Amino acid sequence: MAMLEIENLSKFFGDLEVLRDVNISVSKGEVVVIIGPSGSGKSTLLRCINLLEHPTGGEILYQDENITKLGKKVTNYRKRVGMVFQRFNLFPLKTVLENVMYAPMKLNKLPKKEAKDQAMQLLHKVGLENKAEAYPAALSGGQQQRVAIARALAMQPEMLLFDEPTSALDPELVGDVLEVMKQLASEGMTMVVVTHEMGFAKEVADRVIFMDGGYIVEADTPATIFTTPKNERTRAFLARVL
Amino acid sequence: MELNFTKAFVTLGPSLWDGIGIVVYITLIGFALALVVALLLAVGRISKNKVLNRILSFFIELIRGTPLLVQFFYIYYVIPMLLNSVVSLVGIDANIQFKPATCGIIGFAINYGCYMSEVIRAAIMAIDHGQREAGLALGFSERQVLLRFIIPPAIRNSVPVFGNYLVMMIKDTSLLSMISVQELLLRTKTFASQTFMTVEAYTILALFYLVISIPLSQLSKIVERKLKQVG
Ligand SMILES: Nc1ncnc2c1ncn2[C@@H]1O[C@H](COP(=O)(O)OP(=O)(O)O)[C@@H](O)[C@H]1O
Numbered sequence: 001m002a003m004l005e006i007e008n009l010s011k012f013f014g015d016l017e018v019l020r021d022v023n024i025s026v027s028k029g030e031v032v033v034i035i036g037p038s039g040s041g042k043s044t045l046l047r048c049i050n051l052l053e054h055p056t057g058g059e060i061l062y063q064d065e066n067i068t069k070l071g072k073k074v075t076n077y078r079k080r081v082g083m084v085f086q087r088f089n090l091f092p093l094k095t096v097l098e099n100v101m102y103a104p105m106k107l108n109k110l111p112k113k114e115a116k117d118q119a120m121q122l123l124h125k126v127g128l129e130n131k132a133e134a135y136p137a138a139l140s141g142g143q144q145q146r147v148a149i150a151r152a153l154a155m156q157p158e159m160l161l162f163d164e165p166t167s168a169l170d171p172e173l174v175g176d177v178l179e180v181m182k183q184l185a186s187e188g189m190t191m192v193v194v195t196h197e198m199g200f201a202k203e204v205a206d207r208v209i210f211m212d213g214g215y216i217v218e219a220d221t222p223a224t225i226f227t228t229p230k231n232e233r234t235r236a237f238l239a240r241v242l
Numbered sequence: 243m244e245l246n247f248t249k250a251f252v253t254l255g256p257s258l259w260d261g262i263g264i265v266v267y268i269t270l271i272g273f274a275l276a277l278v279v280a281l282l283l284a285v286g287r288i289s290k291n292k293v294l295n296r297i298l299s300f301f302i303e304l305i306r307g308t309p310l311l312v313q314f315f316y317i318y319y320v321i322p323m324l325l326n327s328v329v330s331l332v333g334i335d336a337n338i339q340f341k342p343a344t345c346g347i348i349g350f351a352i353n354y355g356c357y358m359s360e361v362i363r364a365a366i367m368a369i370d371h372g373q374r375e376a377g378l379a380l381g382f383s384e385r386q387v388l389l390r391f392i393i394p395p396a397i398r399n400s401v402p403v404f405g406n407y408l409v410m411m412i413k414d415t416s417l418l419s420m421i422s423v424q425e426l427l428l429r430t431k432t433f434a435s436q437t438f439m440t441v442e443a444y445t446i447l448a449l450f451y452l453v454i455s456i457p458l459s460q461l462s463k464i465v466e467r468k469l470k471q472v473g
């Protein structure tokens with residue numbers, strides 16, 4: 001059974017049609033990677049999935065519930081779906097530890113001690129427990145992004161959305177972040193990942209979706225997409241990035 | 243011309259010292275209330291409610307477009323008259339009056355509240371949009387995001403500017419001499435007219451203001467530097 005079911009999704013910004021007729025189904029434990037040129041609507045699609053943008057048309061079913069009709073209850077849904085942003089968006093006035101502890105303490109009323117223990121475990125997991133007391137500004141981009149992943153994990157989400165998590169990083173810092181993401185995938189986390197890291201897509205994705213001009217051109221296993229893409233535009237895109 | 247600062251200071255000094263008590267009292271309460279007004283106006287101005295937005299922005303323009311002194315006069319003379327004529331309509335013969343110091347506090351709260359609301363609003367707009375999205379994505383509501391992730395850093399970034407406004411407010415208390423608050427200028431004026439020690443009196447007055455405002459602006463610079471160290 002699909003965990004996330006996107007049906008005929010469309011999105012307009014004013015007169016600009018950014019998404020049209022998008023259909024995606026994501027099963028529990030699946031890793032779906034979305035690729036495509038800049039401006040093709042990948043971010044908008046992810047933002048629609050956790051309702052940072054409201055879809056213009058279509059339905060998004062999460063565990064059979066139409067989340068576009070949630071109203072104020074959307075916060076409960078967002079607690080279950082984490083998001084990692086291209087620019088990390090850590091809280092600059094909080095330490096690394098506080099960044100990770102804060103949401104479960106405030107939103108789930110987790111006692112401070114437990115929140116701290118959990119945060120330290122998560123920082124250990126992303127290899128940054130020795131940075132717990134540092135402020136984000138003192139960290140490299142790669143470290144900040146790993147903290148951001150730990151922060152998202154602290155809410156114990158059922159699914160994680162990644163919007164180009166390594167695009168703002170210096171090349172030598174990309175690997176550490178991808179390692180963490182691979183580990184999450186191997187642990188069975190359901191993930192929707194927008195990325196230009198084709199190596200990651202080949203290795204980790206269960207399915208790769210190629211988007212262009214606001215709609216899904218082609219969706220298939222990485223083996224098929226990267227070796228025998230059916231669509232001319234997919235071929236042209238891959239020829240440019242590979 | 244013969245000047246005698248010592249003699250002037252012996253009499254005017256203690257009087258100005260008493261006046262500082264009033265100045266500090268009015269400034270502290272006025273400034274605290276101005277902060278509250280500023281925050282409420284700023285939050286109202288960024289709300290999506292168009293009608294509220296129009297009303298508040300009109301009000302802020304009104305206040306910023308008229309002199310503070312005129313506002314003090316309005317609060318001191320005009321508003322009590324209006325209130326009295328309103329209650330007389332229902333047959334009550336009240337004689338509502340505001341204490342001059344109260345008028346000063348109200349005037350400062352409103353006037354400085356309007357100016358500082360624009361500071362807070364600009365600081366709120368300057369907070370990276372990603373902060374809001376990160377908060378929302380974790381499951382915080384719009385209101386929680388505003389209160390926890392937007393307003394605190396915005397206020398923090400506004401503190402250096404607030405420091406300037408605090409010094410300005412202290413100097414602006416001299417306007418209150420016009421509605422008979424026994425602040426520094428009024429005391430000096432009285433002293434000068436009685437003793438004809440005009441040069442000494444106003445020089446001492448200026449020094450008194452400097453003694454308050456210079457340490458305050460230094461302090462706000464130190465705070466500004468400290469704030470820059472984190473984040
Ligand atoms: N808030 C917005 N308002 C107007 N247009 C937007 C907005 N966000 C994105 N767009 C436009 O939508 C299109 C798709 O953007 P985006 O989803 O960010 O693409 P991608 O992530 O694939 O680069 C672009 O043309 C972009 O300019």
Ligand SMILES: [Mg+2]
Pocket residue numbers: 042043044163164
């Ligand atoms: Mg994007």
